[in-house]
Amino acid sequence: MAHRLTVIGTGYLGATHAACMADLGFEVLGLDVDAERIARLAAGDLPFYEPGLEPLLRRGLESGRLRFTTSYDEAAEFGDVHFLCVGTPQKAGEYAADLAYVEEAVTRLAARLRRPCLVVGKSTVPVGTADRLARRIAELAPVGGDAVLAWNPEFLREGFACKDTLHPDRIVVGLPADQGAAGHAEKVLREVYAPMLAEGTPFVVADYPTSELVKVSANAFLATKISFINAMAEVCEAAHADVTKLSEALSYDDRIGGRFLGPGLGFGGGCLPKDIRAFMARAGELGVDQALTFLREVDEINIRRRIRMVDLARELLGGSFIGRTVGVLGAAFKPDSDDVRDSPALDVAATIRGQGGRVTVFDPRAMDNARRAQPALAYGESALAAARGAHVVLLLTEWSEFRRMDPADLAEVVAERNIVDGRNALDPERWRSAGWTYRALGRP
Structure with missing residues (x-):
C-alpha cells in the first residue's frame, strides 16, 4: 500500500512538493494555517507564479x-509521511533565521501523532535544529518513538521548481542516530522517491547536522561565485576592462565553469540573502564565526552592485535624478518568477525614487507583488509604457522579452536614448548603433 503524504506549509516549497508528489501518484493532503491560501489552492488557483x-x-x-x-x-490522522515545508525567514533586525513557524508546526503536529509515521523536514534550518525537533516530537507524540524524524533538504530553483522536484540532481536524507529508526526512515524515503532513484538520482544518506548543512553550504558557495564575478566587475570598471569577456575566458576553465558566472546586479530572493546571513549567525553561535567571515564580504559585494547601478544611472543624467524620468524594466529578483523578496531591481527603483526620480516599473509577472512591496512607485502596463518619456531606461531583470526588445521601438517613446543594462543581457553594439548611450556594470 502506497504511503499517504501530508505537506505542512503550502508556500512556494510546500505547494510545489504537494502537487508534484500527487502527480507521481501519491495521495497528498496539504496543510496551512492560512485559510485564504488553502481556499485558493483547493480551487486550483496558484498564489504565486511558477512555470508548469x-x-x-x-x-x-x-x-x-x-x-x-x-x-x-x-x-x-491522514498521513504516513509528513513533510515539513514551513518558512524560515530572517529575524527582524538580526541575521539569524526565525524558527517560530517551524517550531509551532512541529508542536501542533506532534501532539496529534497517534500512529507510527515519519516526519520529514524540508525547511532550511540552522544546523542543530533537527536534533532539537526530534526531541520535541518524542516528548509530545502520543505514539512516542514510533514517530521518527528525518531531514531532507530542498534544492528548488524558482522557475525550475517542478523539474527540480520531479527530477532532482540529488536527494539528501539526514537520519537519527538510532539504527532501527534510521533504517526505517531510509526505507520509507527510498519508497517515496523510487521514481527519482529509478532515473539514477544520487541518494546521499547522512546524519542530521550534515544534512542541515548541505543546503546552506550550497547557497553560500553559489552566492560566493556570483559575488566573485561582481567583484571582478568592480575591478574591470576601474581598469576599463570588460567583465563579460573576462567571465567568458574564465568559463572555459574546467575548475571554474561558466554557470552563475554572469556579472550583473547580483542576487536576491527569499533564499540566498537570508540563508547566508543565517549561516553566519549560526557559525557565531557555534564559536566558529571566523570560518564564515568571507560571507560578510560576499553579502556586501552584492549590495554594492545595487549602489553602483544607481550611480551609473545618475551619471548618465548629469548627476541628479531630480525632475528626471526613469523607466525600470523588471521587478522580480530573477526572470520566470513573481518573487520580489529582497529584489535588487525593486531596491534600485525605490532608491532612485528616494533620490528624486520619477520612476515607472514594468515586470511581466511580478506587478502585483511589486505594488504591494513598493506602492509609492508608478507602474506601467508594458515595457514601452514604463519607458515612455524616460530620460534613462534600466534593465534590471533579464526577462526574455526584454532581451528581445527592438532599440528602435523603445527609441520612439523615450525622452533620451540612455540605457543601463543591469544584467549584461543586451548586445551593446546593437543598441549603440541605434543611437543609444549604453552602459552596463563592469563594462567600458
Missing part, C-alpha cells in the same frame, strides 16, 4: 489525489 506548476496542481485536484486543509487533526 498550475497544471500539476489542477491535475492533482481533479484526480482526487490532492486535497488541502487547515486541520492538524485531519493531517495527523
Whole structure:
C-alpha cells in the first residue's frame, strides 16, 4: 500500500512538493494555517507564479489525489509521511533565521501523532535544529518513538521548481542516530522517491547536522561565485576592462565553469540573502564565526552592485535624478518568477525614487507583488509604457522579452536614448548603433 503524504506549509516549497508528489501518484493532503491560501489552492488557483506548476496542481485536484486543509487533526490522522515545508525567514533586525513557524508546526503536529509515521523536514534550518525537533516530537507524540524524524533538504530553483522536484540532481536524507529508526526512515524515503532513484538520482544518506548543512553550504558557495564575478566587475570598471569577456575566458576553465558566472546586479530572493546571513549567525553561535567571515564580504559585494547601478544611472543624467524620468524594466529578483523578496531591481527603483526620480516599473509577472512591496512607485502596463518619456531606461531583470526588445521601438517613446543594462543581457553594439548611450556594470 502506497504511503499517504501530508505537506505542512503550502508556500512556494510546500505547494510545489504537494502537487508534484500527487502527480507521481501519491495521495497528498496539504496543510496551512492560512485559510485564504488553502481556499485558493483547493480551487486550483496558484498564489504565486511558477512555470508548469498550475497544471500539476489542477491535475492533482481533479484526480482526487490532492486535497488541502487547515486541520492538524485531519493531517495527523491522514498521513504516513509528513513533510515539513514551513518558512524560515530572517529575524527582524538580526541575521539569524526565525524558527517560530517551524517550531509551532512541529508542536501542533506532534501532539496529534497517534500512529507510527515519519516526519520529514524540508525547511532550511540552522544546523542543530533537527536534533532539537526530534526531541520535541518524542516528548509530545502520543505514539512516542514510533514517530521518527528525518531531514531532507530542498534544492528548488524558482522557475525550475517542478523539474527540480520531479527530477532532482540529488536527494539528501539526514537520519537519527538510532539504527532501527534510521533504517526505517531510509526505507520509507527510498519508497517515496523510487521514481527519482529509478532515473539514477544520487541518494546521499547522512546524519542530521550534515544534512542541515548541505543546503546552506550550497547557497553560500553559489552566492560566493556570483559575488566573485561582481567583484571582478568592480575591478574591470576601474581598469576599463570588460567583465563579460573576462567571465567568458574564465568559463572555459574546467575548475571554474561558466554557470552563475554572469556579472550583473547580483542576487536576491527569499533564499540566498537570508540563508547566508543565517549561516553566519549560526557559525557565531557555534564559536566558529571566523570560518564564515568571507560571507560578510560576499553579502556586501552584492549590495554594492545595487549602489553602483544607481550611480551609473545618475551619471548618465548629469548627476541628479531630480525632475528626471526613469523607466525600470523588471521587478522580480530573477526572470520566470513573481518573487520580489529582497529584489535588487525593486531596491534600485525605490532608491532612485528616494533620490528624486520619477520612476515607472514594468515586470511581466511580478506587478502585483511589486505594488504591494513598493506602492509609492508608478507602474506601467508594458515595457514601452514604463519607458515612455524616460530620460534613462534600466534593465534590471533579464526577462526574455526584454532581451528581445527592438532599440528602435523603445527609441520612439523615450525622452533620451540612455540605457543601463543591469544584467549584461543586451548586445551593446546593437543598441549603440541605434543611437543609444549604453552602459552596463563592469563594462567600458
